[in-house]
Amino acid sequence: MADVLSGVASPADVRALPEAALPGLCEALREAIITTCGRVGGHLGASLGAVELVVALHRVFHTPQDALLFDVGHQAYAHKLLTGRRDRMHTLRQAGGIAPFLDPRESHHDALAAGHACTAISAALGLLAGRRQLGHPGHVVAVVGDGALTGGLSFEGLNNAGGSPLPLVVVLNDNQMSISANVGAIPALLRTRNARAFFESLGFTYLGPVDGHDLGALTRALREAKASSCPVVVHALTKKGRGFPPAEADEQTRGHAMGPYEWRDGKLVRSRGGRPTFSEAFAQVLGEALERDPRVVAVTPAMLEGSALTGLKARFPDRVHDVGIAEQHAVTFCAGLAAAGAKPVCVIYSTFLQRAYDQVVHDVCLPGLPVVFAVDRAGLVGADGATHQGAYDVSFLRPLPGLTQWAPMVGEDLAPMLATALQASGPSVLRFPRGTLPDLPPELAHAEPEVTGPSAPAVTPAHGQPAPDALAVSGARWLKRVPGSRLTLVTLGPLGLSALEAARNEPDWSVLDARRAWPLDEAALLEAAAGGHVVVAEEGTVRGGLGSAVLELYAAAGIAPRVKLLGMPDVFLPHGDARVQRTQLGLDAAGLRHAGHALLGEERR
Ligand SMILES: Cc1ncc(C[n+]2csc(CCOP(=O)(O)OP(=O)(O)O)c2C)c(N)n1
Numbered sequence: 103m104a105d106v107l108s109g110v111a112s113p114a115d116v117r118a119l120p121e122a123a124l125p126g127l128c129e130a131l132r133e134a135i136i137t138t139c140g141r142v143g144g145h146l147g148a149s150l151g152a153v154e155l156v157v158a159l160h161r162v163f164h165t166p167q168d169a170l171l172f173d174v175g176h177q178a179y180a181h182k183l184l185t186g187r188r189d190r191m192h193t194l195r196q197a198g199g200i201a202p203f204l205d206p207r208e209s210h211h212d213a214l215a216a217g218h219a220c221t222a223i224s225a226a227l228g229l230l231a232g233r234r235q236l237g238h239p240g241h242v243v244a245v246v247g248d249g250a251l252t253g254g255l256s257f258e259g260l261n262n263a264g265g266s267p268l269p270l271v272v273v274l275n276d277n278q279m280s281i282s283a284n285v286g287a288i289p290a291l292l293r294t295r296n297a298r299a300f301f302e303s304l305g306f307t308y309l310g311p312v313d314g315h316d317l318g319a320l321t322r323a324l325r326e327a328k329a330s331s332c333p334v335v336v337h338a339l340t341k342k343g344r345g346f347p348p349a350e351a352d353e354q355t356r357g358h359a360m361g362p363y364e365w366r367d368g369k370l371v372r373s374r375g376g377r378p379t380f381s382e383a384f385a386q387v388l389g390e391a392l393e394r395d396p397r398v399v400a401v402t403p404a405m406l407e408g409s410a411l412t413g414l415k416a417r418f419p420d421r422v423h424d425v426g427i428a429e430q431h432a433v434t435f436c437a438g439l440a441a442a443g444a445k446p447v448c449v450i451y452s453t454f455l456q457r458a459y460d461q462v463v464h465d466v467c468l469p470g471l472p473v474v475f476a477v478d479r480a481g482l483v484g485a486d487g488a489t490h491q492g493a494y495d496v497s498f499l500r501p502l503p504g505l506t507q508w509a510p511m512v513g514e515d516l517a518p519m520l521a522t523a524l525q526a527s528g529p530s531v532l533r534f535p536r537g538t539l540p541d542l543p544p545e546l547a548h549a550e551p552e553v554t555g556p557s558a559p560a561v562t563p564a565h566g567q568p569a570p571d572a573l574a575v576s577g578a579r580w581l582k583r584v585p586g587s588r589l590t591l592v593t594l595g596p597l598g599l600s601a602l603e604a605a606r607n608e609p610d611w612s613v614l615d616a617r618r619a620w621p622l623d624e625a626a627l628l629e630a631a632a633g634g635h636v637v638v639a640e641e642g643t644v645r646g647g648l649g650s651a652v653l654e655l656y657a658a659a660g661i662a663p664r665v666k667l668l669g670m671p672d673v674f675l676p677h678g679d680a681r682v683q684r685t686q687l688g689l690d691a692a693g694l695r696h697a698g699h700a701l702l703g704e705e706r707r
């Protein structure tokens with residue numbers, strides 16, 4: 103089977119194959135996808151479901167003269183395999199290896215880079231308009247999932263395209279799944295006769311529905327679309343996870359994205375991490391808040407699985423809302439909930455919150471509504487790479503008046519921080535990273551929290567159960583406080599633990615966990631500067647982050663300690679192992695120790 107594939111070095115080879123060879127090609131593609139994902143993990147389910155679609159697209163359209171834009175790009179492993187990347191697929195999502203999504207810098211068969219959902223229709227229409235303006239021939243095809251049709255940006259594109267004379271081809275890859283089961287009215291409509299009426303009323307010619315695993319039917323529909331002189335939608339019905347029994351059987355996600363696994367004797371063997379993740383720990387404390395206070399509501403834009411909310415959705419079906427891939431709506435929906443007196447917690451990945459910036463500014467912060475943003479995947483994300491790094495949330499949220507930004511260092515911080523945020527009168531953020539919870543270091547396990555700043559008012563239990571204490575203090579936390587210390591390591595989030603380790607054998611270094619990126623605990627940070635040397639470390643871009651805020655504070659106070667800022671650099675960091683990247687960026691104990699000594703003018707590490 104693999105032989106068919108080894109003879110395919112480019113899409114021209116796909117077109118040269120006799121029709122009879124195509125089922126074998128699809129089988130070989132599936133085999134390659136299953137093997138690759140087994141070894142290195144990846145977006146298995148969507149890619150398996152789109153195999154026939156990708157083959158048919160390459161039979162009908164000629165990339166790169168014609169452009170194929172895959173929404174997100176997570177379903178396009180077959181496209182990668184057919185466009186000269188087969189020999190490097192084993193490096194998928196690893197440092198220096200094949201990218202997790204599509205990128206023209208990797209292949210001229212990739213029309214545009216992406217990783218976030220709902221961009222394909224707008225980008226394809228722009229590409230087509232630009233090409234036509236510059237006299238370039240060629241067709242442009244946007245391949246979008248049914249999940250993408252839960253997002254407003256797709257509709258902005260459809261509205262523009264349907265009213266334009268340009269012959270944009272939209273291929274709707276409808277598997278009735280987002281990451282979890284798709285939600286809302288549109289996916290339901292897609293499986294009725296009204297799907298035709300819907301797209302036709304938007305100005306598109308509608309072709310379908312077509313069996314998305316029937317190569318003949320797909321090819322005929324795509325040829326018809328290619329011949330069209332006006333915008334056209336090809337509606338293909340597919341099955342996510344197709345051809346891999348464990349994925350097909352997984353009702354929750356159909357194997358949307360999987361870590362490495364082995365497929366032995368018909369059984370899937372996977373290793374499970376031992377410690378809970380930050381997401382799981384947050385979901386646990388959120389569940390306690392939901393139980394305790396009937397006003398609490400959780401909202402996720404299509405990330406029930408990744409945010410570990412599936413259990414809560416089952417327990418509180420009416421108070422845990424999956425609103426689709428609709429970050430803007432999620433935030434403004436939360437604004438409405440808060441205005442009604444509910445206590446919304448918007449659980450959202452840092453990278454996806456970027457899309458809802460105006461909603462955070464205009465709909466939540468401006469009216470000062472008490473929405474809690476649980477910003478997950480804040481910091482390095484690893485294999486998903488540049489499009490998904492949680493690099494910017496601190497910097498883009500810090501200027502917003504009235505928004506408090508918390509960063510738990512350890513799992514034990516989550517409950518009091520959430521309690522504090524839930525009883526605040528304005529908006530709050532809790533940012534936490536991708537990955538497992540760190541251990542509480544021995545020096546903190548039994549210590550009374552050492553605190554600065556004014557104490558927060560007590561939380562009133564609303565539902566008969568004792569509420570966890572809100573933070574006894576609203577300020578920074580000294581992890582190590584040495585009177586007369588020469589240098590202070592100031593950190594945000596779990597980096598405090600690395601700083602503590604870095605300072606362990608340094609008798610005159612202090613360590614301050616800022617706990618908030620904004621507002622600053624000014625008294626503690628001014629005290630940190632007293633020794634004349636401050637290292638500020640955060641897992642976010644150094645531009646405009648906590649470090650910048652600390653420098654602003656020192657400038658305003660008219661003091662000039664020597665300050666070193668550590669964080670994510672001024673580039674879009676690619677995919678790789680987050681632990682390795684952390685070390686490379688100096689965001690581990692050794693790096694912090696080195697930065698401290700360098701600042702003090704000492705050479706030793
Ligand atoms: C803006 C944004 N929000 C959330 C995601 C996470 N995400 C990636 S794929 C996906 C589901 C997409 O569903 P669909 O478009 O139907 O494609 P399928 O996976 O079913 O092929 C989601 C929610 C994302 N990439 N971008």
Ligand SMILES: CC(=O)[C@@H](O)[C@H](O)COP(=O)(O)O
Nearest residue numbers: 174176217359408479486536
């Ligand atoms: C493609 C996409 O955006 C998601 O599937 C993402 O890859 C999930 O990332 P996590 O594994 O961090 O949930």
Ligand SMILES: [Mg+2]
Nearest residue numbers: 247248249279
């Ligand atoms: Mg789908």
